[in-house]
Amino acid sequence: MSRQIRRLSFVFALMMVAVLVNITLIQVVNAGDYRDRPGNQRILLAEYDRERGPILVGTDPVARSVETGNTLTYLRRYSNPRLYAPVTGFYSLIYGATGLERTENRILNGRSDIFAVDRIQQLISGRQPVGGAVTTTIDAAAQRAAYLGLRGKKGAVVAIEPATGRILASVQSPSFDPNRLSSHDPNEIREYYAKLEADPDKPLLNRPVVALNPPGSTFKLVTAAAALSSGRFNPNSVLPGPRTYDLPLSDRELRNWNRQQCGPGGRVTLRDALAISCNTAFAWLGNELGADALREQSELFGFDTGFEIPLRAATSRFPTDPDEPQTALSAIGQFDVRATALQMAMVTGAIGNSGRTMVPYMVQEIRAPDLTILQTTEPEVFADALRPSEALALTEMMVNVVDNGTGTNAQIPDVRVAGKTGTAQTGNDRPNVAWFVAFAPAAAPQVAVAVVVEEAGAEEVSGNGLGAPIAKDVIEAVLQRR
Amino acid sequence: MSTTNGTDLYAPEEAPRKKPTRRWVELLLLILAWGIGLLGTVQIGWVTGEGMTTRLWVTAGVVGGLALTMHIVIRIWAKYADPILLPVATLLTMLGLLMIYRIDVAAARRAVLSDAPEPTPDVYSQLTWYAVATILFVAVIVLLQDHRRLARYTYTFGLAGLVLLVLPLAPVIGTTVNGATLWIRIGDLSFQPAEAAKILLVIFFAGYLVAKRDSLAVVRTKFLGIELPRPKDLGPLVIAWLISLAVLVFERDLGTSLLFFGLFVAMLYIATQRRTWIFLGGLLFLAGAAAAYYNFSHVRSRVTVWLDPWAYADTGGYQIVQSIYGLANGGVLGAGLGQGFPNLVPFAKTDFIVAALGEEIGVTGLFALVMLYAILIERGLRTAVSVRDAFGQLLAAGLSIVLAIQVFVIIGGVTGLIPLTGLTTPFLSYGGSSLVANWVIVAILLRISDRARRPEAVAPSPDDAMTQVVRTV
Numbered sequence: 001m002s003r004q005i006r007r008l009s010f011v012f013a014l015m016m017v018a019v020l021v022n023i024t025l026i027q028v029v030n031a032g033d034y035r036d037r038p039g040n041q042r043i044l045l046a047e048y049d050r051e052r053g054p055i056l057v058g059t060d061p062v063a064r065s066v067e068t069g070n071t072l073t074y075l076r077r078y079s080n081p082r083l084y085a086p087v088t089g090f091y092s093l094i095y096g097a098t099g100l101e102r103t104e105n106r107i108l109n110g111r112s113d114i115f116a117v118d119r120i121q122q123l124i125s126g127r128q129p130v131g132g133a134v135t136t137t138i139d140a141a142a143q144r145a146a147y148l149g150l151r152g153k154k155g156a157v158v159a160i161e162p163a164t165g166r167i168l169a170s171v172q173s174p175s176f177d178p179n180r181l182s183s184h185d186p187n188e189i190r191e192y193y194a195k196l197e198a199d200p201d202k203p204l205l206n207r208p209v210v211a212l213n214p215p216g217s218t219f220k221l222v223t224a225a226a227a228l229s230s231g232r233f234n235p236n237s238v239l240p241g242p243r244t245y246d247l248p249l250s251d252r253e254l255r256n257w258n259r260q261q262c263g264p265g266g267r268v269t270l271r272d273a274l275a276i277s278c279n280t281a282f283a284w285l286g287n288e289l290g291a292d293a294l295r296e297q298s299e300l301f302g303f304d305t306g307f308e309i310p311l312r313a314a315t316s317r318f319p320t321d322p323d324e325p326q327t328a329l330s331a332i333g334q335f336d337v338r339a340t341a342l343q344m345a346m347v348t349g350a351i352g353n354s355g356r357t358m359v360p361y362m363v364q365e366i367r368a369p370d371l372t373i374l375q376t377t378e379p380e381v382f383a384d385a386l387r388p389s390e391a392l393a394l395t396e397m398m399v400n401v402v403d404n405g406t407g408t409n410a411q412i413p414d415v416r417v418a419g420k421t422g423t424a425q426t427g428n429d430r431p432n433v434a435w436f437v438a439f440a441p442a443a444a445p446q447v448a449v450a451v452v453v454e455e456a457g458a459e460e461v462s463g464n465g466l467g468a469p470i471a472k473d474v475i476e477a478v479l480q481r482r
Numbered sequence: 483m484s485t486t487n488g489t490d491l492y493a494p495e496e497a498p499r500k501k502p503t504r505r506w507v508e509l510l511l512l513i514l515a516w517g518i519g520l521l522g523t524v525q526i527g528w529v530t531g532e533g534m535t536t537r538l539w540v541t542a543g544v545v546g547g548l549a550l551t552m553h554i555v556i557r558i559w560a561k562y563a564d565p566i567l568l569p570v571a572t573l574l575t576m577l578g579l580l581m582i583y584r585i586d587v588a589a590a591r592r593a594v595l596s597d598a599p600e601p602t603p604d605v606y607s608q609l610t611w612y613a614v615a616t617i618l619f620v621a622v623i624v625l626l627q628d629h630r631r632l633a634r635y636t637y638t639f640g641l642a643g644l645v646l647l648v649l650p651l652a653p654v655i656g657t658t659v660n661g662a663t664l665w666i667r668i669g670d671l672s673f674q675p676a677e678a679a680k681i682l683l684v685i686f687f688a689g690y691l692v693a694k695r696d697s698l699a700v701v702r703t704k705f706l707g708i709e710l711p712r713p714k715d716l717g718p719l720v721i722a723w724l725i726s727l728a729v730l731v732f733e734r735d736l737g738t739s740l741l742f743f744g745l746f747v748a749m750l751y752i753a754t755q756r757r758t759w760i761f762l763g764g765l766l767f768l769a770g771a772a773a774a775y776y777n778f779s780h781v782r783s784r785v786t787v788w789l790d791p792w793a794y795a796d797t798g799g800y801q802i803v804q805s806i807y808g809l810a811n812g813g814v815l816g817a818g819l820g821q822g823f824p825n826l827v828p829f830a831k832t833d834f835i836v837a838a839l840g841e842e843i844g845v846t847g848l849f850a851l852v853m854l855y856a857i858l859i860e861r862g863l864r865t866a867v868s869v870r871d872a873f874g875q876l877l878a879a880g881l882s883i884v885l886a887i888q889v890f891v892i893i894g895g896v897t898g899l900i901p902l903t904g905l906t907t908p909f910l911s912y913g914g915s916s917l918v919a920n921w922v923i924v925a926i927l928l929r930i931s932d933r934a935r936r937p938e939a940v941a942p943s944p945d946d947a948m949t950q951v952v953r954t955v
Contacts, residue, residue: 012859013856015886015890016890019890023852027809027813027845028845030810039795039807042811
């Protein structure tokens with residue numbers, strides 16, 4: 001009988017080996033596949049099982065995790081969801097994360113290496129790490145002012161602090177409710193997401209940093225800056241400003257917005273050309289300076305650089321190798337020039353900051369779960385776009401725009417506001433885009449703001465009519481707070 | 483083993499050398515097992531933030547006390563018993579308690595969050611059953627001085643086993659849970675009689691086969707070129723087969739049905755030393771399986787789900803799919819005790835405890851776990867080989883086979899290797915009947931191994947004289 005027992009034990013050994021092989025297949029060989037299966041809740045649960053850190057505006061947690069009674073222990077909640085959607089993004093079971101929720105994920109979920117010390121402790125204790133807090137640079141008052149100003153319109157507002165590059169406001173309209181994408185109900189999430197996707201106004205697009213529009217006349221700031229830094233022009237330089245400008249090498253011509261000539265005898269100073277936004281003078285100026293000078297100047301302001309603030313901003317572009325008519329059009333922010341609201345805020349801020357372009361950023365501090373500060377973002381100089389004297393001259397020209405020119409709606413009593421209007425054509429049948437950029441107080445600006453309103457009216461006044469009041473509100477919000 | 487010869491037989495008091503009892507090895511391994519259990523408990527307490535409550539320390543103390551009790555009883559009444567069996571079974575029991583505690587914590591946490599009343603923890607009930615198991619263990623070791631005495635009641639045990647098997651079908655006391663009628667309930671006590679039945683039937687099979695094996699081994703007829711036993715001798719096999727089918731049909735207990743049939747065929751093979759029985763058993767199994775597949779929807783659905791669990795991930799395959807997700811999440815080293823999601827797997831405390839464990843201790847831990855079972859089964863089979871009497875051999879082998887089939891069927895089932903059938907995981911699963919029954923199995927194996935290793939002569943049992951003389955192991 002012993003032989004039979006031995007044979008049986010051999011059979012049992014084979015059975016155990018089969019079990020072990022099968023377990024190895026599941027836990028080692030195919031484990032990755034199983035983890036990635038759509039029905040597998042575990043990876044998400046692991047994320048939802050730990051308390052995700054808050055995203056703070058000042059001391060106000062605009063995104064935070066609240067405990068639930070469900071299998072998914074924590075639910076992400078957003079106070080003022082639509083107001084802060086372009087900043088926080090969403091954190092979805094199905095569609096992943098966007099905004100700071102995405103870029104700061106490892107901070108918020110506590111897996112970043114900067115928590116190394118905490119983690120050693122957690123490794124020993126096996127406790128779930130608790131996420132760190134992300135403090136934004138957003139100024140609640142400026143954000144709210146911009147949001148209220150944009151209500152009912154389609155567009156974006158970005159405000160930055162010129163001296164540092166801190167982003168004080170990043171607002172879009174239309175916006176969306178991240179709560180409904182971050183819920184625990186897959187059907188609700190899918191339904192809402194499909195609705196947002198189908199919306200022609202694209203509420204999911206992070207307009208302030210991603211939407212590229214022709215900057216129109218606000219780009220004349222870049223052209224003017226190039227003129228000043230070339231040393232060949234000063235604010236008093238007289239430029240030809242006829243009623244029309246014949247685009248070289250073509251039979252097309254370029255008109256001023258009011259179809260008038262820009263000054264007596266069609267001659268106008270650089271200062272006045274900016275004040276009345278004289279297209280023909282700037283078109284001429286563009287070809288006088290050349291496309292390369294314009295591009296170089298624009299790049300010093302941040303064009304052609306992809307910024308991560310840490311949200312990935314779209315790269316603003318000055319066209320490569322334009323011919324003369326294209327250069328003329330580019331000089332007034334048409335043709336293939338494309339800029340984000342963030343980029344135009346940077347241009348404006350740099351002029352206010354004595355010509356120095358700062359790297360924009362949205363995350364002020366990273367705090368450990370116990371609120372000790374682990375990391376603070378230090379302002380970083382991107383480039384010196386203008387000499388201080390040139391910046392000062394351009395600032396005076398911009399103050400003149402608001403005081404006496406096209407940007408009168410941005411006037412604030414007792415505050416010198418420097419600004420520039422813009423209206424860009426986006427195509428033959430497509431509606432115009434209205435711009436307004438400004439900073440204040442002119443002498444020592446605390447805020448630079450760029451407002452872009454899509455689907456604006458046809459006339460230059462729309463920059464002043466639509467954009468300037470919003471910029472004014474944002475500036476006032478920042479100034480009053482201090 | 484020593485050679486059994488005439489002189490030894492009649493000189494029990496004058497054993498030439500003192501044979502090592504290995505009791506210190508057993509104690510050392512027990513302490514090691516207890517230490518592992520304690521470490522695991524501390525880790526779960528710490529990780530989940532429950533902390534090491536007084537209650538847990540007391541529990542650890544009680545578990546240690548129970549293990550020590552068994553050890554001392556063996557020291558006194560079965561001092562030559564195998565030193566490995568007890569520590570391995572103890573470690574498995576502790577791992578079970580540990581995992582049940584872990585799942586208790588998860589369930590309590592969930593309840594707190596959803597404002598539901600906190601569920602009663604099951605670990606203390608399991609601990610109570612462990613204590614009951616210890617009492618029965620001690621009773622078997624102390625009262626059963628010679629396992630051969632069991633052979634005297636072969637048919638009594640057989641009848642009792644059959645009665646227990648069909649008991650859940652009885653009105654009033656029979657209870658159906660999750661579609662399977664496995665339980666009887668008397669007042670607050672519920673009991674799975676199949677667990678006790680499996681021991682009684684192993685005893686019956688062993689006694690019956692020892693008495694009948696010669697006639698069973700005789701080849702009488704040739705049919706289609708295959709040597710077949712006499713129809714008269716086929717009777718027991720057919721009866722066992724019918725009983726298994728009856729269990730399957732009336733109690734819907736696929737696992738137990740499989741266990742009994744496999745057990746009987748394996749024991750028949752050992753007893754008669756004829757592979758014909760395996761062949762016949764295989765045929766009958768296939769016939770039964772085919773009949774079951776075509777006639778019972780629950781069997782059919784099990785097979786369908788087994789073939790492609792992913793297609794039924796939300797319905798019939800939910801359990802197995804969740805089990806696989808859990809195992810995959812565990813990976814090589816596991817999520818760590820207290821850090822997985824054992825509560826996502828249905829029946830995590832009972833049928834799927836291996837999946838819950840596998841998530842937290844990883845493939846590394848499961849290898850160790852399967853090795854523990856392999857060691858347990860191997861020690862049981864070794865006992866079977868080394869004991870002198872045929873009844874003891876068959877009994878030890880049968881009990882080991884019970885463990886082996888159970889381990890294979892349940893672990894293979896929850897990992898999708900074979901179709902899922904409900905069986906408890908020996909020593910690990912939550913459930914008193916199973917825990918007590920498995921400890922009785924260990925007690926009987928220890929008793930037999932004590933017999934086998936004891937240096938002094940053993941009076942040959944009357945029906946076993948032949949093998950006794952022939953065997954030199």
